[in-house]
Amino acid sequence: MFNFINRLRNFDIKKITPVQVAIGIVVAVVVLGVLNFLLSLANTLLPLLLGGAALYLGYQWLTSRSEDVDAKLNAIKREEALEKAKTAPESKTKPVTQAHEERVSRLSVEQLENPETGIKETNMQLLLEREEALKKAEDEVKQNVQAQIEERRKRLLGGEE
Numbered sequence: 001m002f003n004f005i006n007r008l009r010n011f012d013i014k015k016i017t018p019v020q021v022a023i024g025i026v027v028a029v030v031v032l033g034v035l036n037f038l039l040s041l042a043n044t045l046l047p048l049l050l051g052g053a054a055l056y057l058g059y060q061w062l063t064s065r066s067e068d069v070d071a072k073l074n075a076i077k078r079e080e081a082l083e084k085a086k087t088a089p090e091s092k093t094k095p096v097t098q099a100h101e102e103r104v105s106r107l108s109v110e111q112l113e114n115p116e117t118g119i120k121e122t123n124m125q126l127l128l129e130r131e132e133a134l135k136k137a138e139d140e141v142k143q144n145v146q147a148q149i150e151e152r153r154k155r156l157l158g159g160e161e
Contacts, residue, residue, distance in 0.1 A: 085097045111120040 082097065112123050113119070114121050
């Protein structure tokens with residue numbers, strides 16, 4: 001290695017023989033031929049590979065159904081929650097499953113088909129109605145708690161205000 005570096009450092013273009021020039025030209029032609037072959041191969045195969053990848057991704061996109069995936073995920077989550085509830089003690093089982101079922105029912109809304117586009121869409125009116133009903137229920141609970149706090153305060157103060 002050091003000998004090669006030393007020869008490159010001491011290289012003198014005036015001392016090149018005609019045989020060395022001929023070998024250099026042949027090597028240069030071979031290197032250019034190999035590069036030309038590699039580039040033409042890449043130029044031929046690259047569009048085919050890109051087209052194949054595009055077809056594969058298009059097929060995957062067309063065959064995927066997000067509604068099915070969402071339904072499967074919800075079913076899996078429900079099954080996991082039920083399994084956890086079954087392993088929990090009996091006293092804790094009912095509130096956990098009821099709360100989970102309430103959340104699932106609150107979040108899952110039937111989808112209606114849009115007559116203009118033919119696409120299934122979420123029934124937003126039903127969601128809004130459920131949200132308003134939940135807010136009303138929360139307000140009633142808050143008022144009930146406030147009333148209990150006020151009654152307790154009056155009792156502790158001996159009925160004085």
